[in-house]
Amino acid sequence: MAANWKMFKTPAETKTFFASFLPLVKDTTGCEVAICAPFVDLPEAVSAAAGSAVMIGGQNLYWAKEGAFTGEISGPMLKALGCTWVIVGHSERRQYFGETDETVLRRTKAAMEAGLKVIVCVGELLSEREAGETEAVLRKQFEGGIAGLTAAEFAGIVIAYEPVWAIGTGKTATPEMAAEAHRVIRGLAAERFGGAEVRILYGGSVKPDNVKALMAQEEIDGALVGGASLDAASFAQIVNFAS
């Protein structure tokens, strides 16, 4: 279960979150938990999560290790802070910051090289779904952004299927719709990487009251949670969905 805090929370708010959240998940088993926080919150998040099973991640990185790239953050920098994960290719980065399948691939490779695990996001727009293009879009994003990985690199990623129309809108894909898209992605992975297994998260308005139905689908291995991850009790309920 991964949290994407987007551009929310100060370091002080991060500290408060962890003080409430950690006791609620201290007995959780069978579920990896990662919190992907804004860059400025990462030191606080890493220090608050120390000694717990909760892992910390960034929400983006640049592919160079260092250099004259004002405003950017590299994989080695995230790693040095104590991050385990990083999100790459979130639809908000594709929509507002010019992320393309090609830059998704470059960032993913750079993250792996830095020793980070990567959550690579894919998903279609509403217009694409309505035009019956979901599968074609997933294929294009997979072929442009993931298929260029080596088998060893592929083993270090988790894919997040996030239909763009479901992100932050309160509209969730039905569990069947999500499972169908996950099957498509799994098929693409099998085509390119043979029998390699990959975990696929669903993202898009996951809340405590719909997580169980989504997770009941065999194809869905976890969730990438935006809005509902900002509240400690609500994200803890999602993490503890099985109990």
Ligand code: PEP
């Ligand atoms: C996200 O930010 O990846 C996301 C899925 O957001 P939300 O849960 O708010 O739809």
